[in-house]
Amino acid sequence: MTYSALCRAATVVATVAAIGLLPACAPRPVASGSVAAVAPTNQFALDSTLRRIATLQDERRTAALLPYLNHPETRYRQAAAEALASVQDKAATPRLLLLLQEDEAPRVRQLAAYALGQAADSTAETGLMQQLPHETDAATRRYVLEALGRCTSRAGLAGLTKLPPALATDTAALSGQAWGLYRAGLRGLTSEAAVARLVQLLAAENPTSARLAAANALARTRGLNLAPYAAALAAAARTDRHYAVRAGVAQALAKAATDASVPASLAALARRDPDYRVRLSALRAMSAAMYAPVKEAAWAALTDENAQVALTAAEFFLAHATSEPGPVLLEKAQALPEWRVRATLLAAALRQPGPGREAIRRAVQERYSASPDAYEKGYLLKALGEDPAAFDFVREATFAPGRSLVVGTYGMEALVAQRRLPDFPAGRQPDFALVLRQGVLGGDVAQLGLAAEAIRDPKLNLRRLLPNTDFLVAARRKLVLPRDLEAWQSLQQTIDYLRGATPTPVPVARAASHPIPWDVVMALPAVPRAIVRTSKGNVVLRLLVNEAPGSVASFVQLIRAGFYDGKNFHRVVPNFVAQGGCPRGDGWGSTDYNLRSEFADLHYGEGAVGLASAGKDTESCQWFITHAPTPHLDGRYTIFAQVIEGMDVVSRLEIGDRIDKVELQ
Structure with a gap:
């Protein structure tokens, strides 16, 4: 699949898919000749049956959806199959396999395969494998192979690794095989033959989709030794046409670190690649073992023109510098203009042994006192989390009257980080x-959630100091569901842990508590847009109402209520996501309702907009924009929009940047 920032038109999806290149955020095609193909309104405004199918999906009613798989109208069979991909009920597996084998419409078969993969039902493996040699549609073969990766057993991996000879030059099959091996790798299923095949799929003559999947598979599959392939990986990282392939392979080079050539390859990428995401990935691949030969490249990256690259360089020193003089890191940090880069390097300075730590601590505390920005203050407390001698300072800041919610959250995280340090004084453990008890009893959802998490951490051995669960139970009773679900979940897990009880299921809100507002959905145009006006510039979104009606309707209602105006981007992970929409500003905020996950046949490419969640069917108001392809999120987080203008703005967003206003177009 290609990961363009722009969604392609539905009418070209089948053609593109046939050569193995699915667009980042392609809506499902509309049946030829249907009213929705030419209507200026969205598909739900004109079709009550589609509304019915979407409602059944929202209500997770498998039995009521299954009859639609036999409907004479193709578009309803498509919609039902795709709905079952969100429901993820293995009870539908036999009917979906039958649909895959017998339906005359390729798009229906594709969505049946997609739904089977989403359910991750191992009993579907045989049926998927049997369909492959009989499937006449190239794009459907790609779907079948990717679904196999989500369903295959270790024994079945060999069949996915070696395609039938008839498919050896089928570009769609090559892409499907690569994505299948990627999905299997995420599940921990791999082999030497699979790794060798993925390296072959990186070859320049293969489709972009296959190369992208292979790069991601090699980067994200755990436990691989890629040293035998170091030369091939370095060549792909240097020369591939697509930045996301180069970035993925650069990340994979971390697993070839025992090859002597790898540090120089990573240093060159970090210095010279024209795309910031590749430079960033090269820095992330650098390890402590290669510290000396890559150090100068990391120093240079601290002043990279892209702040995300500079931050990643600072994170490299925080993670891997062990013998740098702390005062040297302090001096370099003080000269840096970006506050998050500076605070991260200050944390690295505090982590170093030897003289000068007191002066570094004092410099960080002085910056904290002088900064007017809550997010910078939070990051400075995070830096002090590297120094147990700053315990009293951080505790006072965390619970200071009138402090911002953001500071209180970062402060609690820093206190827990201090306790995890090996030199935390035994006499300060009571x-x-x-502090943890105070955090729980204070009632702030972030502090009590973080405190509860620390209490149940067996490495911290807090059971002897906090054996009684009464104060946790009292705090849990004050929470409001589903708004405070994450805090409730953390408290309940800790109560169960201290009592030695079986884990309590998460109380997910049902559709009846917040049904899809069809009046809102039906009033939207076929291609609704929203403008996110930020302190860095404007970002234009295309809202995917046909693919995620419940999520889009909620977003639209919140926009009309002015909910997002004045909020901040509270989380920015370089070369991953920029996330905003939290009413608290720290990631622990929500609305008074939850949405159900809507897993349409869409992919997380560059500029995909997804809903944050604490697990399936717990989405609310927070959303994120991806900087680059992030296929490990596919089918796990709702995609409800796509950036169509302003990706340059997204790449510059930083924690604390303001969402001035969100407007509907």
Whole structure:
């Protein structure tokens, strides 16, 4: 699949898919000749049956959806199959396999395969494998192979690794095989033959989709030794035409670190690649073992023109510098203009042993006192989390009257980080236990959630200091569901842990508590747009109402209520996501309702907009924009929009940047 920032028109999806290149955010095609193909309104405004199918999906009613798989109208069979991909009920597997084998419409068969993969039902493996040699549609073969990766057993991996000879030059099959091996790798299923095949699929003559999947598979599959392939990986990272392939392979080079040539390859990429995401990936691939030969490239990256690259360089020193003089890191940090880069390098300075730590601590505390920005203050507390001698300072800041919610959250995280340090004084452990108790009893959802998480961490051995669960139970009773679900979940897990009880299921809100507002959906145009006006510039979104009606309707209602105006981007992970929409500003905020996940046949490419969640069917108001392809999110987080203008703005967004206003077009 290609990962263009722009969604292609539905009418070209079948053609593109046939050569193995699915667009980042392609809506499902509309049946030829249907009213929805030419209507200026969205498909739900004109079709009550599609509304019915979407409602059944939202309500997770498998039995009521299954009859639509036999409907004479192709578009309803498509919609029902795709709905079952969100429901993810293995009870539908036999009917979906039958649909895959017998339906005359290729798009229906594709969506049946997609739904089977989403359910991850191992009993579907045989049926998928049997369909492959009989499938006449190239794009459907790609779907079948990717679904196999989600369903295959270890024994069946060999069949996915070696395609039938008849498919050896089929570009769609090559893409499907690569994505299948990627999905299997995410599940921990791989082999030497699979790795060798993925390296072959990186060859320049293969489709972009196959190369992208292979790069991601090699980067994200755990436990691989890629040293035998170091030369091939370095060549692909240097020369591939697509930035996301180069970035993925650069990340994979971390697993070839025992080859002597790898540090120089990574240093060259970090210095010279024209795309910031590749430079960033090269820095992330650098390890402590290669510290000396890559150090100068990392120093240079601290002043990279892209702030995300500079931050990643600072994170490299935080993670891997062990013998740098702390005062040297302090001096370099003080000269940096970007506050998050500076604070991260200050954390690295505090982590170093030797003289000068007190002066570094004092410099960080002085910056904290002088900064007017809550997010910078939070990051400075995060830096002090590297120094147990700053415990009292951080505790006072965390619970100071009138402090911002953001500071209180970062402060609690820093206190827990201090306790995890090997040199945390044994005599201060009772004080730390009291801090956790204070955090729980204070009622702030972030502090109590973080405190509860620390209490149940067996490495911290807090059971002896906080054996009684009464204060946790009292705090849990004050929470409001589903708004405070994450805090409730953390508290309940801790109560169960201390009591030695079986884990309590998460209370997910049902559709009846917040049904899809069809009046809102039907009033939207076929291609609704929203403008996110930020302090860095404007970002234009295309809202995918046909693919995620419940999520889009909620977003639209919140926009009309002015909910997002004045909020901040509270989380920015370089070369991953920029996330905003939290009413608290720290990631722990929500609305008074939850949405159900809508897993349409869409892919997380560059500029995909998804809903944050605490698990399936717990989405609310927070959303994120991807900087680059992030296929490990596919089918796990709802995609409800796509950036169509302003990706340059997205690449510059930083924690604390303001969402001035969101408007509908």
